[in-house]
Structure formats: structure tokens, C-alpha cells
Amino acid sequence: MEGEVRVRGKIIKLAFPIFIESALVMVDGLIHIIWVGHLIGSQAVAAVGACFPIVLAMSAIANGAAKLTSKPMLQGFQKKIDRDNNQKQINVSWTFSVLSVLLVTIGVFLAARGILTILGTPGSVMELATGYLRIMALGFTIMYFSFLITSLLKDVGYTFARMLFIAIATAGNLLLVPMWIVGFGPFPELGLYGAVFASFIVSVVAFFISLGYLLRNYKGLFIKPTQWRLDRDILFSLLPVSMPVFIQQSLLALGYTCIIIFVNPFGSDATAAFYVISRIDSIVALPAIAVMIAITILTKQFVHGKKMEGIKSLFRGGLLVNIPFTFLIALSCFLFPDYIIKIFITTPSVVNIGVDYLKIISLGYLFFALLYACNGIINGAGKSGVTLLFSLVSLIVIRVPVAAILTQVGLNVTGVWYAVLASFIVLAVGSWLYYRSGKWKWGITEMKEHKAMPS
Known part of the structure; x- marks a missing residue:
């Protein structure tokens, strides 16, 4: 009995900080949808919901690409491998990530209406959902860099800075999103699109603050690519670190898609x-x-x-x-x-x-x-x-x-x-x-x- 009590104590001790961090990340997203639901209404929420499986798929790609980029950066910083080989990995990982960002941005922007049509998006929200998804596509670069900075903060083990990044994003969404939705002072009234723009601005601010912290405290972490190149062998050696998070988030997107296709017709x-x-x-x-x-x-x-x-x-x-x-x-x-x-x-x-x-x-x-x-x-x-x-x-x-x-x-x-x-x-x-x-x-x-x- 005493042993099991000790085991439960260990579980709680490990689970509690994980829960707190995950809860803070989730609160950031929930604030966004609460403002949209209460200030705009059900049509806007439906538009966001119709786009959500595509946004989840985009998140899977952005997170996977960020992991791919952060691995050789961290290895070079910790001097685990020789410099020449590390620079090649940096070049390949950045090339692959930049190409992924460009392809996703262009592809989703151009095919937004077609994708939503395949998912059976209700006609009453098609225009709103198409505009929302196109804006999300244009902000895909911001999504990628946000994942990259949080991945690096996690890799170097600095929990406080990671929490600061999340806290800035949460506070920013709490204040700016409603101002851009309804229009307040210098902020224009943009409705649902304003909510997206506000979130992007907050993410950019949080990114630069966290980037400044990393540059000041971890000199040599950001190794610049010296050339753009793709090497199959190097790329395949880096992919295993990005695949678990990519597969996991892709599965979430698939799960949501499997249901939204049946829900949309109603x-x-x-x-x-x-x-x-x-x-x-x-x-x-x-x-x-x-x-x-x-x-x-x-x-x-x-x-x-x-x-x-x-x-x-x-x-x-x-x-x-x-x-x-x-x-x-x-x-x-x-x-x-x-x-x-x-x-x-x-x-x-x-x-x-x-x-x-x-x-x-x-x-x-x-x-x-x-x-x-x-x-x-x-x-x-x-x-x-x-x-x-x-x-x-x-x-x-x-x-x-x-x-x-x-x-x-x-x-x-x-x-x-x-x-x-x-x-x-x-x-x-x-x-x-x-x-x-x-x-x-x-x-x-x-x-x-x-x-x-x-x-």
C-alpha cells in the first residue's frame, strides 16, 4: 500500500507541471473562440469550425518542420557533431522547411474554397470560411516560427521563457482580439478577420521577445544557412525527429475531418x-x-x-x-x-x-x-x-x-x-x-x- 501511495505521488508530481503548461497553451486558443462566439455569433464559429481540420493539418506540417529545423541547431549549439556536417544539416533543414512553408501557403490559399467544398462546408458560411482559411494560409509562416521558437525553448530546457511566450500570447489575445473584432479606438472593426489579425500580431510580438531572449542567453544557437540545398540522405536522417509530432497532429486532423464531413450537411x-x-x-x-x-x-x-x-x-x-x-x-x-x-x-x-x-x-x-x-x-x-x-x-x-x-x-x-x-x-x-x-x-x-x- 505504501509503495502504491508513493507511486501515485510520483505521478502527480510529474503530471501537475505538464497539466499547467498544457492548460496555458489551451487557454490561449480558447480565449480566441470565446471572443468570436460572444462578439460575432454562431456563423463565425461555424466558419472557424469548418476550417479547423485544415488548420490542424497545417499545424502538423508547421510543427514537424520546426522540429526538423531545431534539431541540427541544437546539436550545433551543443557541439555534438562536427561543424561541416552540422552546417550541411542546417542548410538542408532550412531549405526543406522554407519550401514546405511556401507550398502550404500557396496551396491552401489557392485551394481554400475547393477544400472546404470537399468537406461539405455549409453554403451560409462558405464565403466567411474561405476568407478565414486564406488569411490563416498567409499567416502560416508565423505559425512555423512560433513552433520553432517554442521547440528551441523546450530543447534548451528554459521553462520560464516558454511560459513567458505563452503568457504574452494569452494576454495579447485577451486584450487585442475583442478590439479588432468590434473596433475600438484606433483599431478597425474587422469581425472574424480582425480576430485572426490580432492573433498574428500577438504571435509576432511574443516571437521577437522570445527570440531576443535566446539570442542574448544562448549565443551560437542560431546558425545561419550558408546555401539552399536538398540532400535526400541528410533529410531522411533528420525526419525521424519530426515524424512523431507530425503523425500525432495529423491524426488529430484526420479525426476531426472524419466527423466534420458528417456534421456539415446538417x-x-x-x-x-x-x-x-x-x-x-x-x-x-x-x-x-x-x-x-x-x-x-x-x-x-x-x-x-x-x-x-x-x-x-x-x-x-x-x-x-x-x-x-x-x-x-x-x-x-x-x-x-x-x-x-x-x-x-x-x-x-x-x-x-x-x-x-x-x-x-x-x-x-x-x-x-x-x-x-x-x-x-x-x-x-x-x-x-x-x-x-x-x-x-x-x-x-x-x-x-x-x-x-x-x-x-x-x-x-x-x-x-x-x-x-x-x-x-x-x-x-x-x-x-x-x-x-x-x-x-x-x-x-x-x-x-x-x-x-x-x-
């Missing part, structure tokens, strides 16, 4: 409601994800320390930490769904759709405790590919077919909510069965046996 109110409730899903999952990351870290320590017997207590400890939070959140969403939705938007028709979702999906939230405790163990054992595979299967095999069937048999958009619930449950149960099977130990036990063999 009109802009359904699109707006789904965007709001998807943000609520992220908030609900936040504590459990922080615990999952903590479990992942501790599992790696147990594996490297050859203390496999401690992982069972780690799993139980993760569940005991997760369950109270997920239960209270699920209960709140079931009992007070209208109050939660109205934090973001007050349009009655949108609120009613959101309330139906929360009442249905609150049961699925209870499975977050099990899902993320299992995934923490599996990821810590080096089998993160399995969790990604399970997520992909739950989307393609469960969520999409169930949504397609239920929307055609008279359940309308409510059928999509039941499909999301089904995928949550199947994903959690699948991860639990894999954990119970012990297959996540494969390779670990073989490695230990190999090391134990006499030479």
Missing part, C-alpha cells in the same frame, strides 16, 4: 456546435493526458531500471489519479451541459445541439481514465506505434462507419455523437486488452534475456 449550427464541443473534449482530456505523460516517463524509468514488476502498481496508480477527475468532469458535463456550452456561445440552436452531445458523450469521458493509463504504459514501453494504430482503427473501422449508418437511419446529427461515443469506448477497451495481454513487453523481456546471457 447546417452551420451543427458545424458551430461541433467545433465548440471538440474544444470541450480537449479540455476534458487534459488531466488524463498529463497523467499519461507522467506514466510514460515513469514506465521508461522502470524499463531501464529492470523493475518491470513495478509497472502494475504504476497502472493502478494512474487509474486512481485519473478516475476522480474524469468522474467529476463527466458528471458536470451530464448535469450542467448548457452552462458549459454557453461559456463559448449563447445561440440557442447551437447550445441545444451541444447539450445533446455532452449528455451522450459524458459516458465516454469516463473511459479516458482507462485509455490514458493504458497508453502511458504502452508508450513508455516503446510501443507508441500501437496506440497510434489503435486510434486510426477506431476512426476508420468504428467512428466513420457508425456515423454513416446512424445518420442515414433517422438519427441525424445525433447519430454522429453516438459514433464518437462508440469509438471512445472501443479505443479504451482495445488499449486495455492490449495492456492485459502483456504484448507490450515483447522486445523488452527479450532484450533483458539477451543481456543476461554469458558472453
Whole structure:
């Protein structure tokens, strides 16, 4: 018992700062949509929601490119490799990243309406959504540099500066976004587009402040490219560091796309409601994800320390930490769904759709405790590919077919909510069965046996 109490303490100690940092990042995005929902209305929220899967895909590319660029910069700063080879990596990584930024910017700007049409965006918000997506495309460079600076701040281990970057962005969005939406003093009234412009300005200010900090305290970190070149071998050697974050965020974009395609035909109110409730899903999952990351870290320590017997207590400890939070959140969403939705938007028709979702999906939230405790163990054992595979299967095999069937048999958009619930449950149960099977130990036990063999 005392050992399990100690394990729970370790989980909480690791999870708490992770939760705080993630919460601050999320608050920055939530402020944006709260202002849009209350100051402009459901049509603007629907336009943002219709563009959201494309923005998520853009974020995946920007984040992956930023990781690709930051790796050789950090290696050169720490002098882990020879200068000539490091300069070649710098040249290739910057060339690839600049080309990616240009291609995404031009491609999304020109194809914005076509992409939104493929996703079935409601006609009532098509013009607004197209303009919003084109502005987001033009700001893709800002997105890339924001990810690059936060990646470097994380790599050099300076948490305070990273928090400062997030705090500046949050405070800026809190103040500037409403001024550009409604027009205040010297700020023009630009509506939804003003919200985007304000966010870009805030990101640029935060970027230059953080850049100045890095230049002053970490001289030699920013190694300039000496030529523009692409080398396949060098590029392939750098890609592994960027692929995990790219795949993870691409999966989020795919998951949202798999649902928005079924939601859009039911009109802009359904699109707006789904965007709001998807943000609520992220908030609900936040504590459990922080615990999952903590479990992942501790599992790696147990594996490297050859203390496999401690992982069972780690799993139980993760569940005991997760369950109270997920239960209270699920209960709140079931009992007070209208109050939660109205934090973001007050349009009655949108609120009613959101309330139906929360009442249905609150049961699925209870499975977050099990899902993320299992995934923490599996990821810590080096089998993160399995969790990604399970997520992909739950989307393609469960969520999409169930949504397609239920929307055609008279359940309308409510059928999509039941499909999301089904995928949550199947994903959690699948991860639990894999954990119970012990297959996540494969390779670990073989490695230990190999090391134990006499030479």
C-alpha cells in the first residue's frame, strides 16, 4: 500500500507541471473562440469550425518542420557533431522547411474554397470560411516560427521563457482580439478577420521577445544557412525527429475531418456546435493526458531500471489519479451541459445541439481514465506505434462507419455523437486488452534475456 501511495505521488508530481503548461497553451486558443462566439455569433464559429481540420493539418506540417529545423541547431549549439556536417544539416533543414512553408501557403490559399467544398462546408458560411482559411494560409509562416521558437525553448530546457511566450500570447489575445473584432479606438472593426489579425500580431510580438531572449542567453544557437540545398540522405536522417509530432497532429486532423464531413450537411449550427464541443473534449482530456505523460516517463524509468514488476502498481496508480477527475468532469458535463456550452456561445440552436452531445458523450469521458493509463504504459514501453494504430482503427473501422449508418437511419446529427461515443469506448477497451495481454513487453523481456546471457 505504501509503495502504491508513493507511486501515485510520483505521478502527480510529474503530471501537475505538464497539466499547467498544457492548460496555458489551451487557454490561449480558447480565449480566441470565446471572443468570436460572444462578439460575432454562431456563423463565425461555424466558419472557424469548418476550417479547423485544415488548420490542424497545417499545424502538423508547421510543427514537424520546426522540429526538423531545431534539431541540427541544437546539436550545433551543443557541439555534438562536427561543424561541416552540422552546417550541411542546417542548410538542408532550412531549405526543406522554407519550401514546405511556401507550398502550404500557396496551396491552401489557392485551394481554400475547393477544400472546404470537399468537406461539405455549409453554403451560409462558405464565403466567411474561405476568407478565414486564406488569411490563416498567409499567416502560416508565423505559425512555423512560433513552433520553432517554442521547440528551441523546450530543447534548451528554459521553462520560464516558454511560459513567458505563452503568457504574452494569452494576454495579447485577451486584450487585442475583442478590439479588432468590434473596433475600438484606433483599431478597425474587422469581425472574424480582425480576430485572426490580432492573433498574428500577438504571435509576432511574443516571437521577437522570445527570440531576443535566446539570442542574448544562448549565443551560437542560431546558425545561419550558408546555401539552399536538398540532400535526400541528410533529410531522411533528420525526419525521424519530426515524424512523431507530425503523425500525432495529423491524426488529430484526420479525426476531426472524419466527423466534420458528417456534421456539415446538417447546417452551420451543427458545424458551430461541433467545433465548440471538440474544444470541450480537449479540455476534458487534459488531466488524463498529463497523467499519461507522467506514466510514460515513469514506465521508461522502470524499463531501464529492470523493475518491470513495478509497472502494475504504476497502472493502478494512474487509474486512481485519473478516475476522480474524469468522474467529476463527466458528471458536470451530464448535469450542467448548457452552462458549459454557453461559456463559448449563447445561440440557442447551437447550445441545444451541444447539450445533446455532452449528455451522450459524458459516458465516454469516463473511459479516458482507462485509455490514458493504458497508453502511458504502452508508450513508455516503446510501443507508441500501437496506440497510434489503435486510434486510426477506431476512426476508420468504428467512428466513420457508425456515423454513416446512424445518420442515414433517422438519427441525424445525433447519430454522429453516438459514433464518437462508440469509438471512445472501443479505443479504451482495445488499449486495455492490449495492456492485459502483456504484448507490450515483447522486445523488452527479450532484450533483458539477451543481456543476461554469458558472453
